[in-house]
Amino acid sequence: MRPRSSTCFLLALALLLYCHLPPANASVEETCEAAAGNDPNIHYDFCVKSLHEDPGSCSADTKGLAIIAANLSYPRAAATKSKVKSLLRVATDPKAKQCLQTCMSTYSDLISALAESISALEDDRLWDAKTYLSATTESPQDCEDGFKEMRVPSPLSEENDRVGQLCTIALAIATLLG
Numbered sequence: 001m002r003p004r005s006s007t008c009f010l011l012a013l014a015l016l017l018y019c020h021l022p023p024a025n026a027s028v029e030e031t032c033e034a035a036a037g038n039d040p041n042i043h044y045d046f047c048v049k050s051l052h053e054d055p056g057s058c059s060a061d062t063k064g065l066a067i068i069a070a071n072l073s074y075p076r077a078a079a080t081k082s083k084v085k086s087l088l089r090v091a092t093d094p095k096a097k098q099c100l101q102t103c104m105s106t107y108s109d110l111i112s113a114l115a116e117s118i119s120a121l122e123d124d125r126l127w128d129a130k131t132y133l134s135a136t137t138e139s140p141q142d143c144e145d146g147f148k149e150m151r152v153p154s155p156l157s158e159e160n161d162r163v164g165q166l167c168t169i170a171l172a173i174a175t176l177l178g
Contacts, residue, residue, distance in 0.1 A: 026062040028052055035172035047169050062176055063121065069170035070118045070133065073163060077114060080140075080159040081107040087155055095150040103143035103156060110139040110163070117170070126177055133171035140164035 032047035051057045054068045084103045091097040117132035140160035147154035154160070 026060065026065055028057050028065065031062060031065050031173055031176065032169075034176055035169060038175065039168060039172045041165075041168050042172055043165065046165055050166060050169065062173060063124075066129070066170055066173040066177065067118060067121050069166060069173055070114055070121065073136070073166035073170055074111065074114045074118070076159070076166060077107055077111050077136075077163050080156060080163055081111060083156065083159060093152065096147075096152045099143075099146040099150055099152055099154075102146045106139045106143045110136050110167070113139075114167070117174075121174065126174065130171065130174050133167065133174055136167040137164065137171055140167070 028048055028051045032042070032044050032051065035047060036042040036044040050072055051065060051068055053072065057065060057068055060068060081104065084100050084107060088097065088100045088104065091100055113132045113135040117129045117136070120126070120129035120132060140163045143156060144154055144160045147156075
């Protein structure tokens, strides 16, 4: 029994070391540092924490990290759209309802653009990927701005901030590719 537990320990240690050694082309920390250096809207710590949520990030190159960032954005954007839909069902204030309808449209477009950007990144269509990602970066702020303009408290501030950060990170990493 002793050799079996030693083997498991060594395999676990090797995997742990592998994930903490930078790959040949990129590391999460280096990539986030470069992205944050190119865009003051990117928070380095958030970038690192978010990318490390994906187990593949420890061995991904820069293109892989751009795909990971876009893939992390997608479910959060979808969850925000679902929240908007739920809020719309119970909204009684006409101003709030108008803001939520704008956010629904904005997030529908954002989700579509994210799907296109992921596909473009995977197919090495970098110009297309950056174009689609550019379209996603302003959408959460547009949603938030609608509430400010109508002087209605936003129930989506946290979600808009998180989705906006992730989309901005994906664009900044894609931009690092050339």
